[in-house]
Amino acid sequence: MRDVAIIGVGMNKWGEVWESTLRDMFVEAALESIKDAGVDHLDGMYVGSMTPGLFVGQEHIGSMLADYLGMKGLPGTRVESACASGGLALKSAVLEIASGHSDIILAGGVEKMTDCSGDDATYALATAADQEYEVFHGATFPGLYAMMARRHMHEFGTTREQLAHVAVKNHKNGAKNPKAQYPFEVTLEGVMTSVMVADPMRILDCSPITDGAACVIVADLETAKKYTNNPAVKITGFGHATDNIALHSRDSLTCLEATKLAGERAYKMAGRKPEDIDVCEVHDCFTIAEIMVIEDLGFFEKGKGGTGAESGETHIGGRIPVNTSGGLKSKGHPVGATGIAQAYEITTQLRGEAGDRQVEGAKVGLCQNMGGSGGSTVVHIMEVV
């Protein structure tokens, strides 16, 4: 396998982007990443998108986006693994470069979620859960994570305050990210008194509905040197795993098995341990998700994830900074684009270009992107060369 690096990144300003279409947002992010990398062509692209068919009634976007990028004829592949679609697009790009088949691939993600009603968006997102045995009974995504949260609180004594600390920390980081949907801070009391969605998950425990796109340019190290002076951010390991998509089929509701497996696979491939990671982006679709993920990636003992944001250990300047971009919570969560935006943030951090949210001396980073209620996970480990 050849060495693979991210040599360019791009994303649009996320939010309710009423003035842009799905294709426009993608092209904006793609052009920014191509310009950043300095490349003059692509050999192919993979685009993560969870369900453009339900959100905007458009499938077949691999071809459409290649066309609107002005590259008709390019091999364009749309990749789906619910909210982990972006991470899976990156993994697909890495494999294609590593195999030697291609030298420069764009890995992107896009989701246009505000062109439909809230009810329609809720329906579209719920298709990532078990339609016949969870959604049929009235379960929603906040509801599924709420059931995990209640179990985590029951088994380990995780507190309502600890959940809120995750939102407070991520909004504090996101306030420093000009591309975030909600770049402002929230207070502990504000989170704990916000509108209840599915007890104990309140609205400020939940990531928002977002329009957005993100792209990265992936190349082999030799090709990278021809085009760019950007520090090459090498992808030294990846891991991908699946789990039951229905919560009731799992042995435990407090362990995200796919995240644990994907993490172990990525650490093994990179020859790294959790202690080696300087900065990470994890899938905080709900506050409880960040708490469980940082346990299952080995940053915290099982049951102790709640102490991360509360004690400051996961803040910028702490032992293991988590979600310096603001995470899904503050930056936004256009589902298919999230995994790529995580790679955007880690690349930015490892290049030392993260401005006010820079983690000093960051050399090794990790991204964890998760589908549904944990039914799929893709982890990448990245290191600056």
Add this chain to the structure above:
Amino acid sequence: MFPSRPWRENPQRYRLEAQKCEKTGKVFFPPRLVAPGTLDASTLKPYNLPEDGEVYTFTVIEVPPSQFKDEAPYTVGIIELSDGTKITCQIADCEPDDIKIGMKVKIEFRRVQTHGEHGVLSYGFKAVPAIPGVTTV
């Protein structure tokens, strides 16, 4: 919704029909064609789930999907049945504030939701307190 879709699920939703693996004794609900890890489609035999269990976890849905608009707030839980199998369903006939992890429940046949503009009804199972009116663990 096309009628074949809910019709196919009737054995599970109306009668809690599951499967048990003859080799490992593991129970699967809903039914599947092959027991995990075996690559052998001959080991699974019909098995009926017990109708008693306890609340494993739960949530109160305040912001519902459109087909449950008239029912919110309502409680959805995961019930651990007396044989250890876990199922997701609503918890009815009690106040959300009274529900606790470990509360004893029984599974009953109930109306679950109403589909679309024609109001087609779907039936299935819900959990209710094992002793009516008694929600303490």
